[in-house]
Amino acid sequence: MELTAAQILRKCSLFRGLDDLSLALVGELGRVVEFAKDRVIFRQGQECEALYCVGRGLVRVYKVAPSGKDHVLHMAQPGQTFAEVAVIGDLLCPANAEAVEDTVCVLLPADRFRRLLETNHRVCLQLVEGLALWTRHLVGLLEDVVLRDAVGRVAGYILRSAPHERPEAFTLPVLKKDVASHLNLTRETLSRTLRRLAEAGLIETVDAQQIRILDHAALRDVADGLPVGEFDEPR
Amino acid sequence: MELTAAQILRKCSLFRGLDDLSLALVGELGRVVEFAKDRVIFRQGQECEALYCVGRGLVRVYKVAPSGKDHVLHMAQPGQTFAEVAVIGDLLCPANAEAVEDTVCVLLPADRFRRLLETNHRVCLQLVEGLALWTRHLVGLLEDVVLRDAVGRVAGYILRSAPHERPEAFTLPVLKKDVASHLNLTRETLSRTLRRLAEAGLIETVDAQQIRILDHAALRDVADGLPVGEFDEPR
DNA sequence: GATTGTCGTTGATCTGGATCAAAACGGTAC
DNA sequence: GTACCGTTTTGATCCAGATCAACGACAATC
Numbered sequence: 409m410e411l412t413a414a415q416i417l418r419k420c421s422l423f424r425g426l427d428d429l430s431l432a433l434v435g436e437l438g439r440v441v442e443f444a445k446d447r448v449i450f451r452q453g454q455e456c457e458a459l460y461c462v463g464r465g466l467v468r469v470y471k472v473a474p475s476g477k478d479h480v481l482h483m484a485q486p487g488q489t490f491a492e493v494a495v496i497g498d499l500l501c502p503a504n505a506e507a508v509e510d511t512v513c514v515l516l517p518a519d520r521f522r523r524l525l526e527t528n529h530r531v532c533l534q535l536v537e538g539l540a541l542w543t544r545h546l547v548g549l550l551e552d553v554v555l556r557d558a559v560g561r562v563a564g565y566i567l568r569s570a571p572h573e574r575p576e577a578f579t580l581p582v583l584k585k586d587v588a589s590h591l592n593l594t595r596e597t598l599s600r601t602l603r604r605l606a607e608a609g610l611i612e613t614v615d616a617q618q619i620r621i622l623d624h625a626a627l628r629d630v631a632d633g634l635p636v637g638e639f640d641e642p643r
Numbered sequence: 644m645e646l647t648a649a650q651i652l653r654k655c656s657l658f659r660g661l662d663d664l665s666l667a668l669v670g671e672l673g674r675v676v677e678f679a680k681d682r683v684i685f686r687q688g689q690e691c692e693a694l695y696c697v698g699r700g701l702v703r704v705y706k707v708a709p710s711g712k713d714h715v716l717h718m719a720q721p722g723q724t725f726a727e728v729a730v731i732g733d734l735l736c737p738a739n740a741e742a743v744e745d746t747v748c749v750l751l752p753a754d755r756f757r758r759l760l761e762t763n764h765r766v767c768l769q770l771v772e773g774l775a776l777w778t779r780h781l782v783g784l785l786e787d788v789v790l791r792d793a794v795g796r797v798a799g800y801i802l803r804s805a806p807h808e809r810p811e812a813f814t815l816p817v818l819k820k821d822v823a824s825h826l827n828l829t830r831e832t833l834s835r836t837l838r839r840l841a842e843a844g845l846i847e848t849v850d851a852q853q854i855r856i857l858d859h860a861a862l863r864d865v866a867d868g869l870p871v872g873e874f875d876e877p878r
Numbered sequence: 879g880a881t882t883g884t885c886g887t888t889g890a891t892c893t894g895g896a897t898c899a900a901a902a903c904g905g906t907a908c
Numbered sequence: 909g910t911a912c913c914g915t916t917t918t919g920a921t922c923c924a925g926a927t928c929a930a931c932g933a934c935a936a937t938c
Binding site: 583584585595596598599600603616 | 884886888
């Protein structure tokens with residue numbers, strides 16, 4: 409199935425709420441590009457040539473430390489964008505991006521998009537809102553890493569990424585190693601933490617990729633900093 | 644000395660680049676308010692009533708964990724704004740803010756500011772740019788905390804906060820405990836880390852608040868992840 | 879089939895920075 | 909002056925999570 413730029417952009421959360429006319433103006437700039445699995449899309453420090461909107465597939469946006477350690481900032485799924493900030497601020501790419509699966513994106517060239525922003529108030533307004541949300545997400549991530557311990561972060565992640573309807577069982581959309589990196593944990597710690605949550609009866613691991621939530625409220629509590637309980641202490 | 648809303652807003656980096664007319668429109672909304680030292684400006688979770696622009700003084704914007712630990716997101720100095728994101732996205736305050744010294748702010752009421760955004764394209768454009776910068780700052784902070792160790796973070800902080808001209812000696816604009824919290828370190832660790840840098844000959848501590856940079860390049864290297872050297876190893 | 883590679887789990891050990899404890903500094907109030 | 913209070917510094921100890929190491933489960937390639 410082929411995707412057109414318009415179809416992809418219509419589902420893009422950054423442009424949600426945009427009227428058809430403005431959406432068409434944005435679409436005119438768009439060029440649909442495919443990236444094969446493992447293909448590098450851009451590297452940090454490069455000039456950023458476009459804003460990317462994912463139509464199909466999965467993109468890992470990550471930064472690597474001088475030490476070699478890397479940190480996943482964002483796993484961009486269909487409907488999500490990346491490199492917005494670099495494009496808007498006319499900055500260098502702050503991170504690396506690569507396709508985790510075969511991926512289709514709409515590219516909105518930086519200079520033309522910036523020009524559209526300058527002429528079209530609706531698009532501009534929409535973007536302000538989108539950026540505000542993205543910023544809040546970042547602050548959330550930051551506070552997660554800074555203020556919560558491993559169990560809290562994992563519990564919070566599970567709650568956030570469970571689908572809103574039928575939240576009992578869900579399939580992780582990304583590999584655990586990427587989840588771990590996103591939460592600033594090692595794979596090992598993530599694995600052990602999931603086991604602790606399972607042993608405490610809060611979740612159940614169906615298989616490597618599937619998690620069933622057994623006790624939503626308790627999970628909420630753990631995410632809010634309460635200790636896990638339901639273990640050791642052989643009174 | 645009394646400050647007017649217009650004077651404060653003119654020096655505000657979020658509105659830098661705004662033409663006089665638009666600036667005047669923004670200024671019309673503004674109400675100048677003083678906050679005494681230690682006064683709480685808002686608490687996380689509250690409805691956010693305005694965008695704040697600091698004219699004089701210093702405001703600590705911080706979040707506290709369920710555990711009681713707190714994290715300084717931002718020490719807002721004159722010319723800087725806070726609560727922009729909450730106002731723009733019509734979200735609840737994501738953090739606490741309190742005046743560290745006697746402080747003067749311009750308040751731009753949320754609803755009226757949002758209405759201005761909707762009607763004035765120039766202000767909207769300016770804001771997109773401001774948000775992009777703020778986002779990049781946040782990503783930097785996140786990567787700092789996640790990818791660097793204590794020495795790297797402290798070295799980076801010193802480099803960032805040294806004045807661009809005459810960077811040899813400078814006075815910390817905020818208390819060390821706030822610096823520590825911002826970098827997600829304890830006061831103790833910050834103190835020890837500064838001592839290590841001093842012993843390695845990269846900096847010199849004049850007094851509690853003043854730091855002299857002795858070796859700019861080496862400090863850069865440490866911030867980029869190289870080990871500090873110049874210690875132990877009694878060959 | 880065998881081989882290689884990536885991912886996930888589990889166990890044993892190590893360590894950077896936190897925590898606890900105490901003392902040295904300024905301020906400022908009396 | 910002395911007493912008090914918040915900040916900073918230093919030292920001793922502790923611990924959550926990293927690191928190292930081994931192994932099983934698949935999937936892809938030969």
